[in-house]
Amino acid sequence: MSQGRRPARVAHPGREHAPRSVPAQDRRRPQRVRVRRTRGRRRAQARRLGRVAAPSRAPPRLDHRPLGRGAVDRAREVAAEKRPGQGCARSRRRHPAGRARLRGRSVAHRARVPSLDRTARSARPRARARRTRARPARGRRHPRRCRDERDRAERGGGPAERRARTAHDGEPAARALRARARAAGETGGARRRCAAVTRLGLERRTARSALVRGEELAFFGGCGYLGLGHHPAVLRAFRAGLESHGLNTGASIETTGGAQAHDELERELAHFLGFEAVLLTSSGYLANLVVAQGLAAHARAGRSENLWVLLDEHAHSSAVDALRATQIHALRFAHNDAGSAFEQAGEAENRELALYTDAVYPSERVAAPLPELLSALGAGAGTLWLDDCHGIGVLGPRGRGTLEHYGLSDRRVVLVGTLSKALGCQGGFVAGREDWIEHMKRVSSAYAGSSPMLPAAAQAARASLGVLQEEPERLTRLRAHEARVRGTLTGLGLRVGPLPFPVFALGADSELGRVRFDESALARGLYVPWIRYADRPAGYYRIALCADHTEADIAALCTLLEQELAEVAPFALGDGR
Numbered sequence: 001m002s003q004g005r006r007p008a009r010v011a012h013p014g015r016e017h018a019p020r021s022v023p024a025q026d027r028r029r030p031q032r033v034r035v036r037r038t039r040g041r042r043r044a045q046a047r048r049l050g051r052v053a054a055p056s057r058a059p060p061r062l063d064h065r066p067l068g069r070g071a072v073d074r075a076r077e078v079a080a081e082k083r084p085g086q087g088c089a090r091s092r093r094r095h096p097a098g099r100a101r102l103r104g105r106s107v108a109h110r111a112r113v114p115s116l117d118r119t120a121r122s123a124r125p126r127a128r129a130r131r132t133r134a135r136p137a138r139g140r141r142h143p144r145r146c147r148d149e150r151d152r153a154e155r156g157g158g159p160a161e162r163r164a165r166t167a168h169d170g171e172p173a174a175r176a177l178r179a180r181a182r183a184a185g186e187t188g189g190a191r192r193r194c195a196a197v198t199r200l201g202l203e204r205r206t207a208r209s210a211l212v213r214g215e216e217l218a219f220f221g222g223c224g225y226l227g228l229g230h231h232p233a234v235l236r237a238f239r240a241g242l243e244s245h246g247l248n249t250g251a252s253i254e255t256t257g258g259a260q261a262h263d264e265l266e267r268e269l270a271h272f273l274g275f276e277a278v279l280l281t282s283s284g285y286l287a288n289l290v291v292a293q294g295l296a297a298h299a300r301a302g303r304s305e306n307l308w309v310l311l312d313e314h315a316h317s318s319a320v321d322a323l324r325a326t327q328i329h330a331l332r333f334a335h336n337d338a339g340s341a342f343e344q345a346g347e348a349e350n351r352e353l354a355l356y357t358d359a360v361y362p363s364e365r366v367a368a369p370l371p372e373l374l375s376a377l378g379a380g381a382g383t384l385w386l387d388d389c390h391g392i393g394v395l396g397p398r399g400r401g402t403l404e405h406y407g408l409s410d411r412r413v414v415l416v417g418t419l420s421k422a423l424g425c426q427g428g429f430v431a432g433r434e435d436w437i438e439h440m441k442r443v444s445s446a447y448a449g450s451s452p453m454l455p456a457a458a459q460a461a462r463a464s465l466g467v468l469q470e471e472p473e474r475l476t477r478l479r480a481h482e483a484r485v486r487g488t489l490t491g492l493g494l495r496v497g498p499l500p501f502p503v504f505a506l507g508a509d510s511e512l513g514r515v516r517f518d519e520s521a522l523a524r525g526l527y528v529p530w531i532r533y534a535d536r537p538a539g540y541y542r543i544a545l546c547a548d549h550t551e552a553d554i555a556a557l558c559t560l561l562e563q564e565l566a567e568v569a570p571f572a573l574g575d576g577r
Helices: 024-028 039-048 069-081 089-094 096-104 107-112 116-122 147-154 159-166 172-188 190-195 232-245 260-273 284-300 317-326 338-347 370-377 402-406 434-443 455-470 473-491 511-523 551-568
Strands: 209-212 215-219 277-281 307-312 329-333 352-358 383-387 413-418 428-432 503-508 540-544 570-572
Touching: 215 551, 232 455, 260 277, 260 428, 260 455, 277 284, 277 434, 284 307, 284 317, 284 383, 284 413, 284 428, 284 434, 307 317, 307 338, 317 383, 329 338, 338 352, 338 370, 352 370, 370 383, 370 402, 428 434, 455 473, 473 503, 473 551, 503 511, 503 551, 511 551, 551 570
Parallel strands: 307 329, 307 352, 352 383, 383 413
Antiparallel strands: 209 215, 277 428, 413 428, 503 540, 503 570
16 A cells, blocks of 8 residues: 555445544444433334334333344335334234245345344333323233133133033034134134124024024014014015015105105004104104204294203114204203203293103113103193104004003104014104194205105005004014013013013123123024114123014023023113113
């Protein structure tokens, strides 16, 4: 080397060229990464790798070997993509797509990025506390809650659960449930195992049974209390309507979408229910919006500009949505409490009042106190907006609903109902005074701007009304089934509601007990559904009876309840819990 030439610099992969003032032996020594015990440094380190994580009390464990620029860039790309199977080595080993990519990665790539997996994993700080911990995966319980119960579920349950499963290997539905429950138990614990039975698809339905994975099961769900949706006369009327009218009305009922079947059904419904007039809608949910729009238009016309609606705090969501959409002022009163409604009515002095309530609360097996609620409105004043979707066809000596159950007849009542429950068809309706019905037809956009129910469904509903009046033994048989199941549950110490209604709602405190109960029910040829509505905090067993259930079906259900119900730690909805 000549004396005037500058010495060549030595390139070190993964860092900047060292200045001439640093000795060569120091340049070759690996630099140690030092991280101070401060939250800002830890968070900054996570951001440099493209991750933002919750801070931890302990400092992150870093790889002390220097990284090349390629490894750092690759780590940032992995963190930015966030695709399944990417990220740390642990997630790639767990995810199938990640395992495939890991198997297909070449040796040259692994040699080029020697510490990518360890650094990407170690540079992510651990969650420090419950309030900053990432939320558990959906379906998985918090790791610090009910750890023993979760461990038992992942092992397949305790000895009793394993014996119950091995005892019923021959039944297809029970075997399918067990397979789904096991698969869910490996990833989500008892909660997913309990949900497995609710996802068993129904391949075919009759009035009393359902086909589930090739096995015929006695079905105790739904709202077809009288079995009219599968009655031969009703099905014949529906087929005839399809032949004559097809599948589509093609227009609003107020233009060219109306049919003679609609007019005839309105007249027959009004006569059956004892009202002056009826209008039809495509669903019971829409019927409440029609009433709300009629009330709002009446208020805007100046005849009752200060309209207030008193609303039960457990009112159906269709009424709540209807009041919200029409911006009617609503006051809540305590559930099924006429005294609370009377107090709220006192605050609405010199205002036009309407009071909304569901006539029947099936899960609680109680009816609204209609005589007292009418008194809360005042003598001859106000409007009782009554939703009797569940009561029509079931309550009353002739099945005409909750008003017949109480023996009431009042011109202030506007009745909302559906044809899709006890009558076994499709559609909804509003019944009331003739001037009110004509007013709603004239001002409601939900009525005039929507397609009506199918004419074939209207013909089927007419046939269903005829069967209900010609075969009163259906109602008698349904009430006998209800009395037998109610006696069984009362004998088990459960306080069920006093209303003679064919629905029993039972909550459960044990998720593992639910797994065994569901498997035992399927093994006995019974389908008892577990349901959960969006406006309820928890699910429950909803046992619905049908007039077409046989004595053997009811006996098998009572035996199941007597022998297996204790496993779920049951309680009846509406018993004060």
